[in-house]
Amino acid sequence: MTFEKVAKIIAEARDLDISEIKMDTSFEDMELDSLDVIEVVMAIEEAFGINIDTEGDLRTVEDLVKLVDNLK
Amino acid sequence: MNTIICSMLGIKYPIIQGGMAWVANASLAGSVSNAGGLGIIAAANAPVDFVREEIRKTREITNRPFGVNIMLMSPFVDDIARLVIEEKVKILTTGAGLPSKYMKDWIEAGIKVVPVVPSCGIAKKMERSGASAVIAEGGEAGGHIGELSTMALVPQVCDAVDIPVIAAGGIGDGRGLAAALMLGAAGVQMGTRFLVAKECTIHQTYKDKIVAAKDIDTMTTGKRLGHPVRALKTPFTRAFLKNENDCFKTLEELEAFGAGALRKAVMEGDERAGCFMAGQSCGLVKKEQTAKEIIEEVIDQAKITLGGVEKWVR
Numbered sequence: 001m002t003f004e005k006v007a008k009i010i011a012e013a014r015d016l017d018i019s020e021i022k023m024d025t026s027f028e029d030m031e032l033d034s035l036d037v038i039e040v041v042m043a044i045e046e047a048f049g050i051n052i053d054t055e056g057d058l059r060t061v062e063d064l065v066k067l068v069d070n071l072k
Numbered sequence: 073m074n075t076i077i078c079s080m081l082g083i084k085y086p087i088i089q090g091g092m093a094w095v096a097n098a099s100l101a102g103s104v105s106n107a108g109g110l111g112i113i114a115a116a117n118a119p120v121d122f123v124r125e126e127i128r129k130t131r132e133i134t135n136r137p138f139g140v141n142i143m144l145m146s147p148f149v150d151d152i153a154r155l156v157i158e159e160k161v162k163i164l165t166t167g168a169g170l171p172s173k174y175m176k177d178w179i180e181a182g183i184k185v186v187p188v189v190p191s192c193g194i195a196k197k198m199e200r201s202g203a204s205a206v207i208a209e210g211g212e213a214g215g216h217i218g219e220l221s222t223m224a225l226v227p228q229v230c231d232a233v234d235i236p237v238i239a240a241g242g243i244g245d246g247r248g249l250a251a252a253l254m255l256g257a258a259g260v261q262m263g264t265r266f267l268v269a270k271e272c273t274i275h276q277t278y279k280d281k282i283v284a285a286k287d288i289d290t291m292t293t294g295k296r297l298g299h300p301v302r303a304l305k306t307p308f309t310r311a312f313l314k315n316e317n318d319c320f321k322t323l324e325e326l327e328a329f330g331a332g333a334l335r336k337a338v339m340e341g342d343e344r345a346g347c348f349m350a351g352q353s354c355g356l357v358k359k360e361q362t363a364k365e366i367i368e369e370v371i372d373q374a375k376i377t378l379g380g381v382e383k384w385v386r
Contacts, residue, residue: 033298035218038170038193053172053201056144 002065002072006044010061013043026060040064048072073371076236077259080204081163081184082137084108085371087249088186088207088238089363090263091141091165092215092349093117094338095274098126100363102133103271107364111138112165120151127159137162139186144169157181165207165261168216168299170194175201188240188261190218190225192232205236207261212242214264214302214351217292223255230256244353246373253378262370264351269363277341278348281306285354297326304348308333312347 003023011018014036021030027037041055044064050071058064075086087109089101093116101111113130115123123140130138140161142152145168153174156164164171164178166187171178178185184204189195195206208229210222218225222241230237239252240261252260266272268279281304293312294301303309315321315329330347337346361369 035191035193038191038197042193042197051200053175055172055197056169 002068003061005047006061006065006068009043009047010040010064013040021061023062023065024060027058044068073375075253075258077205077238080236081110081139083110085367086238086259087367087370088112088139088165088259088261089266090213090215090240090261091115091139091143091167092263092267093143094335095267095272096141097273098129098133100266100269100272101126101138102130103269103363104266104367105130105134105136105138107362107367108136109363109367110163111363112141113138114141114143115146115148115152116141116143117146117148119148120155123152124155124159127156127161139163139165141165141167142171142174143167144171153177156183170197172197172201175203186238189229190220192228195229195233195237199233199235203235205238205258206233207238207240208257209261210239210241211292211300211302212352213240214290214354215349216299217241217302222252226252226255226257242351242353244351244356246370246375247377248353248356249370249374250377253374262353264353265357265366265370266363267350268357268360269366270360271363274338275341277343278337278346279360281348282350282354282357283359285350285357287352287355289354290350290352294326294330297323297330301330301347301349302351304350304354306346306348307344308347 007021041052077086085108089104089112091112091114093114096112096114101113104111113126140156163184179202186205187198188207188209208226210225211217226239236258238259238261239257243260243262244265249260267282290302291305292300292302296316333347336342337348
């Protein structure tokens with residue numbers, strides 16, 4: 001369930017087509033630079049009420065989903 | 073001139089010296105701090121022993137506050153993050169990434185952390201992590217830069233966060249300081265202007281090139297690598313751009329071409345292979361002066377500029 005929510009947040013935060021966001025999609029695939037990734041991380045933090053401090057290690061949607069599940 | 077940044081950092085004037093890699097050593101940082109600004113030692117890619125030595129040397133030069141700039145892409149960053157706690161450094165600036173994972177330890181050690189930020193999102197993230205202030209740096213700056221310009225970025229960051237904002241990028245004199253205050257900033261960070269400080273120990277060729285440089289004499293390379301760099305137009309930067317635009321050159325080849333180029337400029341003044349990083353304010357830099365002369369001139373000019381504001385609103 002986390003994946004669906006995360007994908008929706010990414011799509012809304014950066015104006016992307018949600019159908020193109022899969023578990024193994026990387027931020028690079030989505031053409032998101034480091035500043036875009038921070039916007040996504042901030043939106044995720046707000047949506048799940050968590051604090052992410054390892055944003056530098058995030059590469060794919062799956063990384064983000066796992067992190068959210070661990071921190072929830 | 074006293075702003076919230078002065079009382080927060082224990083400095084006389086709201087001027088912070090940029091943490092320029094290979095440039096910002098004890099000699100420059102100590103002199104800037106002695107002159108009432110905030111001197112910064114650049115940890116850059118340097119190993120721990122080197123940085124420890126610079127911190128200790130700075131303490132011999134000044135008993136006023138100074139800081140260390142942590143370059144987050146350094147291979148030694150974990151060790152440097154611990155070193156600054158051991159050495160009881162009071163103020164840190166950070167660059168080339170987000171220091172989130174070190175923030176808790178630094179703040180517990182009583183360190184004031186002032187990250188350089190290129191966007192409102194990162195500024196907010198840093199505020200949440202406990203930053204004391206942020207440095208909003210526009211793409212007019214020298215070295216590694218972001219996309220937004222100072223004029224557009226600073227007021228937006230001021231709106232985005234409740235902590236003090238320091239403006240950087242393109243500021244080379246008192247008019248820049250005055251303008252930064254008008255945009256909502258509580259102070260400025262200057263790099264390029266301090267390159268030609270008498271106490272700055274870079275190669276004389278580097279200083280001469282900065283003094284000679286005009287408004288159009290910098291360019292940006294490295295966009296393809298994801299980390300653009302502003303430097304003086306030289307045979308090196310032109311060759312780099314040519315390689316960058318050559319689709320047959322791989323990213324690895326490009327990285328290799330740029331490796332060590334800043335050091336060659338700073339240490340050897342190598343005009344062919346050196347990368348002379350500088351901001352667009354280089355055209356405002358007219359002569360070598362002591363750090364004290366630079367700071368006092370900037371403050372005096374800012375006061376005159378601010379005092380003349382009325383004439384525009386009558």
